Amino acid sequence: MAKVNITIDRIRKEDVSHVLGIIRGLPEWFILNAVAEIKEAAKRLPGFVARVGDVVRGFIILEERECCVEIAWLAVEKGFQGRGLGTLLLRAAESYACSKGKPVLTVKTYGGMDYEPYLETLAFYKKKGFKLYEVVEEYKPFNGQPAAILIKTLDCRKPFE
Ligand SMILES: CC(C)(COP(=O)(O)OP(=O)(O)OC[C@H]1O[C@@H](n2cnc3c(N)ncnc32)[C@H](O)[C@@H]1OP(=O)(O)O)[C@@H](O)C(=O)NCCC(=O)NCCS
16 A cells, blocks of 8 residues: 655644544444543543644554553554554654653553454554463453453664654
């Protein structure tokens, strides 16, 4: 697929409505509850947006933990997937984690191995160097559904382009 001209910026208040629009366009991945949670998270937590031209087409929201930095939310608008936005957002997250002296990224994602959209999500994370730590079969914050916990150890000595 054609590469596009992408810029990555810190997420700002005025980006939140675009972020929520992206989530509403991905019903295979995000239930409606997620909209309210992401609205709150986008205001409270650090994160980045990927713009194509002037328009926000993807975002990542991060949560700093004692051990590491967790990817709380990540999404790219459907028509812009597969063009490198997710990779650049991950790179921004890696750079952020290193800047905090925490060379480990984690993410919890749906861990049922029977649902194609999230198998694609898992494939994306694995391609980007994440390893499966554990599948929690009945994970309460996911309403008792399975969660896959993935981890990536970062080499913070490498420069981030
Ligand atoms: C997962 C997601 C963020 C990836 O972003 P993206 O912009 O599409 O990813 P990229 O274009 O940077 O692709 C990165 C790599 O992953 C691979 N990849 C992307 N989508 C993939 C898929 N569906 N299946 C397998 N591999 C995939 C690409 O081939 C690419 O490989 P390369 O680096 O060798 O070229 C995006 O597809 C998305 O928003 N998915 C729906 C929501 C979601 O899953 N969010 C995460 C919830 S935890």
